[in-house]
Amino acid sequence: GNSVTQMEGPVTLSEEAFLTINCTYTATGYPSLFWYVQYPGEGLQLLLKATKADDKGSNKGFEATYRKETTSFHLEKGSVQVSDSAVYFCALIPQGGSEKLVFGKGTKLTVNP
């Protein structure tokens, strides 16, 4: 079946540190891949997406590249800020029109000043 595995948290970093949150997936064909962010007390916000192999999604300094060969979509940011503290979810929509998002378990990031 379709699944997403992302690194266990929580992750605690100092401001301006480099961030990587690993995400790998299992799916047939070419799913669409997403990163969502959830700030405390809020719903999910789309952070970035990629719909085909080698696509790079980017937004607000965050980047992730769709790697078909390693079935990965790792999230990176070169210099995190305190305001980046949130829970990050990697997700996919399987190819074929089911349209349901399959989520990883989420990674909680805390950035300290």
Place this chain on the structure above:
Amino acid sequence: EAGVTQSPTHLIKTRGQQATLRCSPISGHTSVYWYQQALGLGLQFLLWYDEGEERNRGNFPPRFSGRQFPNYSSELNVNALELEDSALYLCASSSLTASYSNQPQHFGDGTRLSIL
């Protein structure tokens, strides 16, 4: 542009009661999705409505049901509430066409349902 709006923000019920949650999609979006975010269980897909029809359903019992209205807003109904139904229920919407699926889903802030 207004985002996805959900009501109520919080809902407190007791076991055996029925709950109704409401969602208004982004203007122009015809697809509405419901997800459950329960503590320890992560985000689970519940239902997908498009153009008034139920298109897909997750692994939830029949007491979870819903509908989509002609204006594309949606209701999620949960009957015979159980303690484990306590969760944040998130609604999302997207704009799909027959030839352009897998579009990003845009989420509301959710309804927190607490069962006492």
